[in-house]
Amino acid sequence: MRAFVRSAIVLALGACLALISYVGIVAVSLTWTGAHGDTEVVDAIVVMGAAQYDGVPSPLLASRLEHALDLWKQKQAPVIAVTGGKRAGDRFTEGDTSRRWLTDNGVPADAIIVESVGHSTWESLKNLAPMLNEANARSVVVVSSSWHVQRAALSLDELGFRASSSASASVSPEGVWSLLAEKTKLIREIAGVSLGRIIGFGILFDITG
Secondary structure, eight states: OHHHHHHHHHHHHHHHHHHHHHHHHHHHHHHHHHHOOOOOOOSEEEEOOOOEETTEEOHHHHHHHHHHHHHHHTTSOSEEEEOOOOOTTOSSOHHHHHHHHHHHTTOOGGGEEEOOOOSSHHHHHHHHHHHHHHTTOOEEEEEEOTTTHHHHHHHHHHTTOEEEEEEOOOOOOOSHHHHHHHHHHHHHHHHHHHHHHHHOHHHHHHHHO
């Protein structure tokens, strides 16, 4: 009996160590991806949505759009795809706000693909997928914040695209609570990517919504 208990304890400790190591590897990978942008020429730049205020991009969304515009000007891709729906009561979607910002900054309307329904990373990218296919965009570079860009790229991989990533500049949080919220986002991303790599990001969305 003692031998059985000892073996069970050893197995449990081994499993815990393996889990901790796996999560640690994912955290390093997520951080590395957020710090290194891909410069390969692709078919489309995909910009992940963020908050907008009555048609004006939030600082977070503006940072992503500015980075996508730079990549487009550098001819990394001929097309920019923007994503994001709206909250109840909003007049504008994140996708439509992003499109107007891009056209105001010199991107032709026919070089922009708009997904304006999704309320999550997976939902937006799943909705965007047929639009990318229709535009014959099979390779993409994803633009998002450093803590989020890997999950978005992996989700597009799962949806059948060849996805790389290029993180936008960080938007410094103001105040203790904002800093805490930023750290919470990072922890949630590490947990989400860790689980999504195992069960798939589509299934993860079905579970968590």
